[in-house]
Amino acid sequence: MSVWILRLGHRLPRDERVSTHCGLVSRALGADGIIFSGQRDKGLIESVERIVDKWGGNFKVKYEKNWGKLVKNFKNKGYFVVYLTMYGINLPEAIGEIRGKSNLLVIIGSQKVPGDVYDFCDIQVAVGNQPHSEIAALAVFLDRYFQGNEINKKFGGKVRIVPKRKGKEIKTN
Amino acid sequence: MSVWILRLGHRLPRDERVSTHCGLVSRALGADGIIFSGQRDKGLIESVERIVDKWGGNFKVKYEKNWGKLVKNFKNKGYFVVYLTMYGINLPEAIGEIRGKSNLLVIIGSQKVPGDVYDFCDIQVAVGNQPHSEIAALAVFLDRYFQGNEINKKFGGKVRIVPKRKGKEIKTN
Numbered sequence: 181m182s183v184w185i186l187r188l189g190h191r192l193p194r195d196e197r198v199s200t201h202c203g204l205v206s207r208a209l210g211a212d213g214i215i216f217s218g219q220r221d222k223g224l225i226e227s228v229e230r231i232v233d234k235w236g237g238n239f240k241v242k243y244e245k246n247w248g249k250l251v252k253n254f255k256n257k258g259y260f261v262v263y264l265t266m267y268g269i270n271l272p273e274a275i276g277e278i279r280g281k282s283n284l285l286v287i288i289g290s291q292k293v294p295g296d297v298y299d300f301c302d303i304q305v306a307v308g309n310q311p312h313s314e315i316a317a318l319a320v321f322l323d324r325y326f327q328g329n330e331i332n333k334k335f336g337g338k339v340r341i342v343p344k345r346k347g348k349e350i351k352t353n
Numbered sequence: 354m355s356v357w358i359l360r361l362g363h364r365l366p367r368d369e370r371v372s373t374h375c376g377l378v379s380r381a382l383g384a385d386g387i388i389f390s391g392q393r394d395k396g397l398i399e400s401v402e403r404i405v406d407k408w409g410g411n412f413k414v415k416y417e418k419n420w421g422k423l424v425k426n427f428k429n430k431g432y433f434v435v436y437l438t439m440y441g442i443n444l445p446e447a448i449g450e451i452r453g454k455s456n457l458l459v460i461i462g463s464q465k466v467p468g469d470v471y472d473f474c475d476i477q478v479a480v481g482n483q484p485h486s487e488i489a490a491l492a493v494f495l496d497r498y499f500q501g502n503e504i505n506k507k508f509g510g511k512v513r514i515v516p517k518r519k520g521k522e523i524k525t526n
Contacts, residue, residue: 194370197367197370197371198370198371198374201371201485201486201488201489204483204484204485204486205485205486205489207483207485208480208481208483208484208485208489209481209485209489209493231484235483235484266514267514267516267517267520267521267522268516268517268518269516269517269518270504270505270516271504272501272504272505273516298519298520298521299519301519303518303519304517304518304519304520306514306516307381307492307504308381308382308503308504308505308506309513309514309516310377310380310381310408310508310514311377311381311404311408312374312377312378312380312381312382312492313374313377313378313488313492315374315486315488315489315492316374316378316381316382316488316489316491316492317492318489319480319485319486319488319489319490319492319493320382320492320493320496320504323493323496323497324496324501328445328497330481331443331444331445331480331481331493332443332445332481333481335483340482341439341440341479341482341483343440343441343442343443343446343479343482344440344441344442344477345441345442345476345477346471346472346474346476346477347440347471347477348440348471349440350440
């Protein structure tokens with residue numbers, strides 16, 4: 181089972197924070213890695229890698245300029261390609277089919293997404309057919325795909341949180 | 354049943370997009386309204402209101418400088434106050450208790466959150482105890498709280514999407 185995320189259309193500086201959120205959500209909610217496309221941004225990749233280094237896990241962060249070629253390579257390896265967009269089939273109607281696939285490439289866009297992304301995907305999926313956020317769509321999609329199990333994943337990092345009803349506690353492993 | 358979101362610590366210009374995402378996610382995933390605190394940002398409120406006007410629903414958008422007083426007012430009206438933070442009780446362990454409450458105020462922070470927020474909440478809740486995104490945490494929290502029903506909500510806006518496996522279709526109502 182392998183789930184990769186492809187984040188399209190990254191722009192500097194305006195997408196720095198949103199793309200960082202995409203990377204951290206992908207990691208925290210069980211994906212194996214994220215590939216950024218659009219403008220090359222060393223700082224973005226390093227900021228996600230710093231979290232992996234401190235908080236653990238084997239999450240991978242990559243950059244690829246030619247995303248079309250990348251999607252084709254994933255398809256050739258048998259990955260099912262999901263494009264998250266508000267124009268797609270609503271998640272409750274789509275998730276059954278997708279849970280049957282064990283290797284996924286999940287594409288998320290920014291505001292400037294190439295018009296032909298849907299030519300490359302197997303299915304468009306919406307998390308509600310309303311405008312909101314690619315970060316939110318990715319999070320709910322992963323949570324539904326992994327059926328909630330991803331939230332209990334152990335990362336074995338240098339630090340870990342001791343969950344508390346009130347206040348903060350971090351322990352060093 | 355009433356669910357409001359309180360977004361703390363908004364800063365101009367760096368939080369503009371992330372706060373907008375918070376507003377749109379709150380609306381799309383079933384909340385009744387959002388209150389922004391931190392720096393006053395007329396453009397932020399208008400951009401969320403423009404979506405409500407076009408896409409429908411009764412979602413409210415407000416600003417409140419004195420968030421502490423606001424939280425106390427909600428508490429006095431019987432609202433249960435949830436603070437989403439990675440330091441909290443993990444969602445699977447917390448959601449049962451919270452589903453028993455019909456009126457919620459859900460607080461989400463930005464990077465600059467006052468240290469004493471937890472004094473104001475009834476419970477801290479984490480969506481996984483890993484660093485990621487307040488947008489993602491909010492989305493998964495609402496999806497779990499509403500048990501997925503929010504994704505099928507009808508908004509009755511001026512426009513609506515015709516869900517498609519590939520391509521885009523918007524209809525005017």
